[in-house]
Amino acid sequence: MQEGIKNPAPWLRGLSARLLVLTAVFVMLSEVLIYVPSISLFRLTFLKDRIADAHLASLALKATPDNVVARPLEMELLANAMVRGIVLKRREARIMMLMEEMPPTVDAIYDLRGASAWRLIMDAFITLRQGQRTLRVWGDFPDKSEGSIEVIVDEAQLHAAMIDYSTNIMKLSLVISLITAGLVFLSLQLLMVAPMRRITASMVAFRKAPEDANAMIAESSRGDEIGTAQRELRQMQDDLRVALTQRVRLAALGEAVSKVNHDLRNILATAQLVSDRLGDVQDPTVRQVAPRLMQSIDRAINLCSQSLSFGRADEAPPNPVIVSLHELADDAVAYAGLPADGSIVWRNDVPDGLTLKADREQIFRVLMNLARNAIQAMSVGSGHGEGAGEITLTAKNGDAAIIMEFGDNGPGLPDKAREHLFEAFTGSARAGGTGLGLAIAKELVVAHGGELSLARSDDAGTVFRIVLPGQPG
Numbered sequence: 001m002q003e004g005i006k007n008p009a010p011w012l013r014g015l016s017a018r019l020l021v022l023t024a025v026f027v028m029l030s031e032v033l034i035y036v037p038s039i040s041l042f043r044l045t046f047l048k049d050r051i052a053d054a055h056l057a058s059l060a061l062k063a064t065p066d067n068v069v070a071r072p073l074e075m076e077l078l079a080n081a082m083v084r085g086i087v088l089k090r091r092e093a094r095i096m097m098l099m100e101e102m103p104p105t106v107d108a109i110y111d112l113r114g115a116s117a118w119r120l121i122m123d124a125f126i127t128l129r130q131g132q133r134t135l136r137v138w139g140d141f142p143d144k145s146e147g148s149i150e151v152i153v154d155e156a157q158l159h160a161a162m163i164d165y166s167t168n169i170m171k172l173s174l175v176i177s178l179i180t181a182g183l184v185f186l187s188l189q190l191l192m193v194a195p196m197r198r199i200t201a202s203m204v205a206f207r208k209a210p211e212d213a214n215a216m217i218a219e220s221s222r223g224d225e226i227g228t229a230q231r232e233l234r235q236m237q238d239d240l241r242v243a244l245t246q247r248v249r250l251a252a253l254g255e256a257v258s259k260v261n262h263d264l265r266n267i268l269a270t271a272q273l274v275s276d277r278l279g280d281v282q283d284p285t286v287r288q289v290a291p292r293l294m295q296s297i298d299r300a301i302n303l304c305s306q307s308l309s310f311g312r313a314d315e316a317p318p319n320p321v322i323v324s325l326h327e328l329a330d331d332a333v334a335y336a337g338l339p340a341d342g343s344i345v346w347r348n349d350v351p352d353g354l355t356l357k358a359d360r361e362q363i364f365r366v367l368m369n370l371a372r373n374a375i376q377a378m379s380v381g382s383g384h385g386e387g388a389g390e391i392t393l394t395a396k397n398g399d400a401a402i403i404m405e406f407g408d409n410g411p412g413l414p415d416k417a418r419e420h421l422f423e424a425f426t427g428s429a430r431a432g433g434t435g436l437g438l439a440i441a442k443e444l445v446v447a448h449g450g451e452l453s454l455a456r457s458d459d460a461g462t463v464f465r466i467v468l469p470g471q472p473g
């Protein structure tokens with residue numbers, strides 16, 4: 001899988017590089033949020049300065065007896081105040097004080113007194129967009145009771161100053177965002193990315209060679225999440241190495257046991273053939289012990305066969321084919337060995353047309369094991385109460401799954417079997433039982449993605465439920 005992933009090193013794909021870009025973007029974004037009110041404040045201050053300068057210029061007029069100055073001085077005063085005209089309005093009287101020779105046509109009028117913040121922001125952006133108008137701006141005298149001042153301003157000057165201011169803010173934002181992003185990048189690199197790389201490198205190395213002690217991650221004393229991840233990974237690697245060593249040993253042991261088992265089964269088969277012949281011997285002592293001998297050999301063969309099939313850890317994966325469940329169940333129950341005396345009745349309630357998509361051989365083994373358990377339970381002692389014993393299989397199509405219920409009217413599960421149901425070797429509560437039947441059956445059903453469970457068990461009988469998903473329709 002790893003080979004499929006292209007070299008993860010290109011720095012732009014790394015976590016810290018993405019965060020670098022994101023931080024730069026976020027800082028720029030916050031700078032924009034700061035810029036909007038600050039540009040409007042910049043404009044307001046610029047215009048208020050013009051009003052203040054105009055007021056100063058008007059003081060020069062006050063000093064003259066008739067409120068008139070020479071033309072060159074008037075032009076100089078206007079230039080100094082960076083306006084084209086100044087009109088003072090003292091109480092109700094409107095006095096034109098200083099003006100260019102040809103009063104310019106005014107394109108827009110702004111009253112700075114009591115303009116809302118929102119209005120000021122909108123006006124700032126209009127100025128940025130237009131930039132070439134002539135504005136008439138109203139403001140107050142420093143002492144409001146004196147009256148108001150009107151100035152005629154060239155928007156071009158204001159526009160140029162605002163563009164200048166914006167460019168500076170832009171440059172500053174860029175520098176701040178690059179510095180912040182760089183610091184975030186470095187700290188992430190040191191605090192997160194480098195340790196994460198060590199963790200992933202250790203995972204990859206460990207996966208390749210779990211037995212290599214050098215592939216294990218170093219101990220960490222960090223108290224944060226990365227430290228916890230590192231310690232947990234180390235613990236997991238420790239446990240896994242122990243489990244793997246154990247598995248290798250168990251596999252070797254299992255292989256040896258299954259070889260012995262296999263040969264033993266053949267030897268026992270020969271013994272079974274010979275013991276069958278004992279049935280013909282007339283000697284009373286032989287006739288007395290022969291059945292017990294044959295029963296013991298049967299049990300021994302059963303133990304060998306069951307352990308062999310359980311030990312097959314490499315049980316082939318299911319090879320699903322379409323099979324008729326009705327027929328399959330008939331075969332399995334017949335194979336499980338219904339008593340010839342008819343004391344147990346087999347009722348196959350599976351609809352004739354119901355088909356199953358599953359591994360025929362494996363589902364056969366599941367049903368056969370369940371059937372054999374039921375038959376064995378009902379054959380012991382009183383087994384089923386009044387009347388004949390009965391084994392039943394029902395099946396119905398659920399949501400793309402087939403649900404089967406395999407039941408009997410036997411004595412129910414003994415307590416010992418209940419405690420370790422489906423556990424290999426420990427689940428048996430039957431003399432001569434190996435406790436593998438249900439464990440194997442469950443394993444086979446689970447291999448199909450399904451579920452084998454105990455639906456109910458009491459003194460009226462036992463029902464196991466099998467759910468097999470992935471069924472057509």
Ligand SMILES: Nc1ncnc2c1ncn2[C@@H]1O[C@H](COP(=O)(O)OP(=O)(O)OP(=O)(O)O)[C@@H](O)[C@H]1O
Nearest residue numbers: 373374377412417428429430433434435436437438
């Ligand atoms: N239908 C049933 N009715 C009553 N008891 C049951 C039934 N099915 C299983 N059991 C009990 O559950 C135990 C476990 O069954 P399982 O098939 O796993 O092992 P086993 O039958 O003892 O041995 P093996 O099947 O390996 O020969 C049985 O020993 C039996 O006591």
Ligand SMILES: [Mg+2]
Nearest residue numbers: 369373437438
């Ligand atoms: Mg069994």
